[in-house]
Amino acid sequence: MKVKLKIWRQKNAVSKGKFVTYDFDGASPEMSFLEMLDALNTTLIQKGDNPVAFDSDCREGICGACGMYINGYPNGPVKGITTCHLSMRYFKDGQTIVVEPWRAKAFPVVKDLIVDRMAFDKIQTAGGFISTNVGSAPDAHAIPVNKSKADDAFDSSICIGCGTCVAACKNASAMLFVSAKVSQYALFPQGKIEAKERVKAMIQTMDELGFGNCTNTGACEAQCPKNISIINIARLNREYFSAKIN
Amino acid sequence: MTKLNSKIPDGPLAEKWTKFKATTRLVNPANKKKLEIIVVGTGLAGASAASALGELGYNVKNFCYQDTPRRAHSVAAQGGINAAKNYKNDGDSVYRLFYDMVKGGDYRSREANVYRTAEVSNDVIDHYTALGVPFARDYGGNLDNRSFGGVQVSRTFYAKGQTGQQCLLGAYSSLNRQISKGKVTMYSRREMLELVIIDGKARGIITRNLVSGEIERHSAHAVVLATGGYGTIYYLSTLAVNSNPSAAWKAHKKGALFANPSFVQIHPTSIPQLNDYQAKLTLMSESLRNDGRIWVPKTKGDKRHPNEIPEEDRDYYLERRYPAFGNLVPRDVASRAAKERCDAGYGVSETGLAVNLDFRDAINKQGKKAIENKYGNLFEMYETITGTSPYEEPMRIYPAGHYTMGGLWVDYELMTTIPGLYAIGESNFSDHGANRLGASSLMQTSGDGYFILPYTIGNYLADDIRTPIIPTDTKEFDDAEKEVKDRLEKLISIKGKQTVTSFHRRLGKIMWNHAGMSRNEQGLKEALQMVKELKEEFWNDVMIPGELEELNQELEKAGRVADYFDVARLMITDALNRTESCGAHFREESQTEDGEAKRDDANFMYVAAWEYTGENKEYKLHKEALIYENIEVKVRSYK
Ligand SMILES: Cc1cc2nc3c(=O)[nH]c(=O)nc-3n(C[C@H](O)[C@H](O)[C@H](O)COP(=O)(O)OP(=O)(O)OC[C@H]3O[C@@H](n4cnc5c(N)ncnc54)[C@H](O)[C@@H]3O)c2cc1C
Ligand code: FES
Numbered sequence: 001m002k003v004k005l006k007i008w009r010q011k012n013a014v015s016k017g018k019f020v021t022y023d024f025d026g027a028s029p030e031m032s033f034l035e036m037l038d039a040l041n042t043t044l045i046q047k048g049d050n051p052v053a054f055d056s057d058c059r060e061g062i063c064g065a066c067g068m069y070i071n072g073y074p075n076g077p078v079k080g081i082t083t084c085h086l087s088m089r090y091f092k093d094g095q096t097i098v099v100e101p102w103r104a105k106a107f108p109v110v111k112d113l114i115v116d117r118m119a120f121d122k123i124q125t126a127g128g129f130i131s132t133n134v135g136s137a138p139d140a141h142a143i144p145v146n147k148s149k150a151d152d153a154f155d156s157s158i159c160i161g162c163g164t165c166v167a168a169c170k171n172a173s174a175m176l177f178v179s180a181k182v183s184q185y186a187l188f189p190q191g192k193i194e195a196k197e198r199v200k201a202m203i204q205t206m207d208e209l210g211f212g213n214c215t216n217t218g219a220c221e222a223q224c225p226k227n228i229s230i231i232n233i234a235r236l237n238r239e240y241f242s243a244k245i246n
Numbered sequence: 247m248t249k250l251n252s253k254i255p256d257g258p259l260a261e262k263w264t265k266f267k268a269t270t271r272l273v274n275p276a277n278k279k280k281l282e283i284i285v286v287g288t289g290l291a292g293a294s295a296a297s298a299l300g301e302l303g304y305n306v307k308n309f310c311y312q313d314t315p316r317r318a319h320s321v322a323a324q325g326g327i328n329a330a331k332n333y334k335n336d337g338d339s340v341y342r343l344f345y346d347m348v349k350g351g352d353y354r355s356r357e358a359n360v361y362r363t364a365e366v367s368n369d370v371i372d373h374y375t376a377l378g379v380p381f382a383r384d385y386g387g388n389l390d391n392r393s394f395g396g397v398q399v400s401r402t403f404y405a406k407g408q409t410g411q412q413c414l415l416g417a418y419s420s421l422n423r424q425i426s427k428g429k430v431t432m433y434s435r436r437e438m439l440e441l442v443i444i445d446g447k448a449r450g451i452i453t454r455n456l457v458s459g460e461i462e463r464h465s466a467h468a469v470v471l472a473t474g475g476y477g478t479i480y481y482l483s484t485l486a487v488n489s490n491p492s493a494a495w496k497a498h499k500k501g502a503l504f505a506n507p508s509f510v511q512i513h514p515t516s517i518p519q520l521n522d523y524q525a526k527l528t529l530m531s532e533s534l535r536n537d538g539r540i541w542v543p544k545t546k547g548d549k550r551h552p553n554e555i556p557e558e559d560r561d562y563y564l565e566r567r568y569p570a571f572g573n574l575v576p577r578d579v580a581s582r583a584a585k586e587r588c589d590a591g592y593g594v595s596e597t598g599l600a601v602n603l604d605f606r607d608a609i610n611k612q613g614k615k616a617i618e619n620k621y622g623n624l625f626e627m628y629e630t631i632t633g634t635s636p637y638e639e640p641m642r643i644y645p646a647g648h649y650t651m652g653g654l655w656v657d658y659e660l661m662t663t664i665p666g667l668y669a670i671g672e673s674n675f676s677d678h679g680a681n682r683l684g685a686s687s688l689m690q691t692s693g694d695g696y697f698i699l700p701y702t703i704g705n706y707l708a709d710d711i712r713t714p715i716i717p718t719d720t721k722e723f724d725d726a727e728k729e730v731k732d733r734l735e736k737l738i739s740i741k742g743k744q745t746v747t748s749f750h751r752r753l754g755k756i757m758w759n760h761a762g763m764s765r766n767e768q769g770l771k772e773a774l775q776m777v778k779e780l781k782e783e784f785w786n787d788v789m790i791p792g793e794l795e796e797l798n799q800e801l802e803k804a805g806r807v808a809d810y811f812d813v814a815r816l817m818i819t820d821a822l823n824r825t826e827s828c829g830a831h832f833r834e835e836s837q838t839e840d841g842e843a844k845r846d847d848a849n850f851m852y853v854a855a856w857e858y859t860g861e862n863k864e865y866k867l868h869k870e871a872l873i874y875e876n877i878e879v880k881v882r883s884y885k
Contacts, residue, residue, distance in 0.1 A: 038747070039523055051800060055313060087631075117314065129419035135369070137373045157405075161317075
């Protein structure tokens, strides 16, 4: 199968990037999208050209490393999956495919399709934890947790930190990411003790890092490869206001 | 000559660890603040160690090659994490967990280490729960358990099919807390390319900044490797594509003995290879075998759709061969049985390299909802990849390279044969013998990092409280840096014609065919020669485009594949030496009449620890005798 690939090429963080077009006839419908890029890279390397740089590691939708804009959508045209799970069977022979890195002020481009998502780590460092030292935990059954709360916490906890929500949002807001973490801890008795400090610190750091405001467009939820719900954002807002009031 | 001293404390098995903790030397809080520790790796082992050491007051430098510590390969673990809690009241105990692991490992692991891991397993679960890890719960609000292959109790804690992710995010959160306190400094997108040894002690590492290409020096009073396993030697495996052996390998070349390198676990349930471009194989968790039944058609080449093959034409070969454990036999047994059926021509799919894993009966009995609750995300993943739904028809599965029991040799304190160099998690060899039981790696990696290393490292650092910060402008650092630079220079100037990946694929094929699920002398010897030739070809004809001083993924891969040729040689050397079959290591020359592995305890009840003596020089074997005082050594039977 043949595809026309228009790929964003940028040597490093300071150089200016541009789209480069590749007519590639080595694709096949059984390939994953990333395997197709691997195959393209093989042909580039054999010609002595620089391959297209992109992040990936687990290639099974759980590490959050991959992630790129494909034909105007984060992770491509199929909802609820990461880029590494995108299959070439969703593309037509002869189709033009435009591939770009995430575009957000807080995620500067490092090279080609690779961006710097360290801002997410910084938000987590600001308060995304429960302060408990090794050796000080009570027996795991000492604090029972209502099953439906625990299930909700799980649903919030499955964020893979890929950055799709930020990339999908016209304001480049990180609210879905932050809210998922805040929710997970707010739903657990163990997390309640520091809940107020946590939400304030994480929001403040998010603002400082240049993420935009949330205007409730819902694009984050619609594109999230893990289907994380914007109910989390509502919960975050509640947590935040009650933290501010008290 | 390196001598092995495993430093196992004396006294009864159940008291060894308590006694060690009570009598080991300590470093007082004021002195801890003056000491630096390098931890390479941010998987469960590395992240837990870095945060625990930070909590204790040490200054920690933590490294990973991913863009953030949260993406370490541990994130991909699916099925669960074991502990001897006995919450199910089904007769579990620390001793039984220990027993299962030693038996499951086919009596090739060290009693004292295994017992200790079983002992701390309960603390690990308590700690993760306190950190907010959302393990599955029952309606009473208590934690739920399920059973995993090779055991008869339910001791596995889980968070749907993404237990590794949840545990890792828990460990990452404790790491973040120490970063926020300034006790841990995080270095992401850094690859350790050399170990620095000063006066015989591990004192630092050389890294490459993967964004700028800059070569950097880092020093510390001790170095901890938590760098994972080498299962990607087969190229196609269930590991993350960037997983690699290089950090451990550099340490090995600098004097750390490498133990049982040929003990590699081939996991029975992975999605079979679908095409030639494939970069990895996706695991389908072992937990699926709790409800799924494995079968192939009774007649060769039966081309009917699996749903149309009636009961009497199906061969549930695991249930047939192993009535006591059925579909829940350990991984090595299940993998070999699948290979046996496929080699005999009964495999399904176009390639004949697959067997069915069928949920029909479970769905009929428990309802679709119950199955969805347990395995929903795995079924979805399967459907995303293959385009077929396991609710409607059987999954197709085949074995794949998955986990390495072998690794750097460590003593009871988790120290390698290089003073001050520790190895934890999958990178060491210690707990799983010749075969690892499901859900016991998350347990061991977390136990090593949170509960064991923080105690044992004090015993070493107690001698270092007067040692100031190690300077990096010394000859040892100069030399190590030069070695790294020379090698990178050499690699990039080859400018041949073939890609790094093409070499990795070819190496993987050699290893899969000759040093995979089943091995024999002739095949191993051929493989040795093939690897040697491939290595020469690589160093003459590999093509690495781009520059040294930039983000260069081909260069990264090339360094790792270059090391893999040497790892392959050692793996084969070990497999040749061990003429017995044990656990995952199946030597065709050593089997029973019905095709089961035949151990040779009289000659091989030892850990094979190999000493590197130089490029292409003969390896030197050191043996650590394994002594079983607390468990009766038996023929492992699951029949
Ligand atoms: C698909 C899959 C599913 C699994 N499921 C389970 C399960 O359900 N239960 C279970 O118990 N086990 C499971 N396992 C096994 C288990 O996940 C691993 O054994 C375990 O997570 C290894 O953890 P680790 O901390 O030792 O290493 P890893 O998680 O592999 O981490 C290695 C770290 O080292 C770093 N690193 C490596 N080399 C360098 C270098 N040169 N320089 C800098 N950094 C470096 C990496 O960046 C990374 O941070 C599974 C494994 C796979 C492949
Ligand atoms: S590579 Fe890990 S999520 Fe895609």
